Amino acid sequence: MTLLMMDLDNTLIDRDAAFRIGAAEFLAAHGLPAEDVDWVMSVDASGHVTRSVVSQAIIDRYDAGLDQDEVIAFLRRGAREHAHVTAETEAALRQTRAAGNQVVIVTNGAVPQQTGKITASGLDKLVDGWVVSEGVASRKPEPGIFHAAAETVGASLDGAWMIGDRDDADILGAHLLGLQSVWLHLGRNWTQSDYKPTYIADSVAEAIIHAGG
Known part of the structure; x- marks a missing residue:
């Protein structure tokens, strides 16, 4: 044995494939450019960057009134559920x-x-x-x-x-x-x-x- x-x-x-689906869903849900999924993936760096850093980068990129806790929860949910x-x-x-x-x-x-x-x-x-x-x-x-x-x-x-x-x-x-x-x-x-x-x-x-x- x-x-x-x-x-x-x-x-x-x-994990990256699951996160990518979640990121695409996030962008669609907030009316953000679908092609930016590649940018989100690069910032995420296969999950080796902390969620707070990734979420803040997303908030800084868009003028969409995003809440950091909401962004973190959504991205985590995508990687988990998919x-x-x-x-x-x-x-x-x-x-x-x-x-x-x-x-x-x-x-x-x-x-x-x-x-x-x-x-x-x-x-x-x-x-x-x-x-x-x-x-x-x-x-x-x-x-x-x-x-x-x-x-x-x-x-x-x-x-x-x-x-x-x-x-x-x-x-x-x-x-x-x-x-x-x-x-x-x-x-x-x-x-x-x-x-x-x-x-x-x-x-x-x-x-x-x-x-x-």
């Missing part, structure tokens, strides 16, 4: 768990938002558990969140894998603990010189199957 720890955003779910898992990823998750492996989601972020994505996408029925950084007071790449993930399912980190798209969170976290890792490259080249993933995958399904043996 192998423990597979998996990132959520832009790994198990296409989250989904591909059929290929679902099949790989079912296959690896049927083989006796355990899958735990390890994600940075706020508990309500990340848990909302997990349930909206149906991942709550496809994994054995999950940990969110806000809930365990530890963020990737810190060791604490990975230990919490293992404890969630009563597993050991011995022989465990971490799968994700972030070099500075997912792969670095695995490196710091001496764990095996799979990096989802998403069309990018690996650039870090101090550490590297055990394996580089083209797709989430490939990553799951590789780590699950």
